[in-house]
Amino acid sequence: SITSTLIALLCLSAPAVSLVVPQPNINATVAQNLLLSVEYSCRGVATIEWKHVSSWGTTKIVEWKSGNYVNISAVYKDRVTTFDNGSIQLLNVGMRDAGYYFVTVTEEYGSNTYGTIIVNVYEIIYEDLHFVAVLLAFLTAVSAVLICFMWLCNKSLHLFQKKRAHKLTASATEEIELDTIEC
Numbered sequence: 001s002i003t004s005t006l007i008a009l010l011c012l013s014a015p016a017v018s019l020v021v022p023q024p025n026i027n028a029t030v031a032q033n034l035l036l037s038v039e040y041s042c043r044g045v046a047t048i049e050w051k052h053v054s055s056w057g058t059t060k061i062v063e064w065k066s067g068n069y070v071n072i073s074a075v076y077k078d079r080v081t082t083f084d085n086g087s088i089q090l091l092n093v094g095m096r097d098a099g100y101y102f103v104t105v106t107e108e109y110g111s112n113t114y115g116t117i118i119v120n121v122y123e124i125i126y127e128d129l130h131f132v133a134v135l136l137a138f139l140t141a142v143s144a145v146l147i148c149f150m151w152l153c154n155k156s157l158h159l160f161q162k163k164r165a166h167k168l169t170a171s172a173t174e175e176i177e178l179d180t181i182e183c
Helices: 002-013 125-180
Strands: 019-020 027-029 034-036 038-042 046-054 057-065 070-072 079-083 089-092 099-107 112-122
Touching: 019 099, 027 034, 034 112, 038 046, 038 099, 057 079, 057 112, 070 079
Parallel strands: 027 112
Antiparallel strands: 019 038, 034 089, 046 057, 046 099, 057 070, 079 089, 099 112
16 A cells, blocks of 8 residues: 555656657748647646747637547638647648747646747748749730830831822822913
């Protein structure tokens, strides 16, 4: 009986919950899938909770008990996958996903531990360059069409002026011929 009491005291004095965050700082790009990796261990059933804190506020992402229920918030419903080791995966990250991610692992007997991951999200530069290249190509095509249109207008104007000059010359010649005949 004393032996079982000592074993129980030793078990209670040992850390009930441990948590390892292998990558506490993550850089991601827009539209990337992001794994927030952790590894926990505990003696009993654990409850894992993830929260996101940014300049837009604090949002609870997900909470689940190892082995049974998962409660994903409506904001993250189609974007979060949970893993048995406590990790989560965010699908299709955006600029608003940057910030601090807090994970709390609580053992059924009340002891808990915390972990933090800082996520920086960057926009993909080549998409901006792609937009500029497409815009430049569009403006070049519009310029080429306008130049061709101006060239055609110029040619039409010259033809019109030539015909008009020819008509004026013809009518002047007729007047001179008529004047000579009347004399």
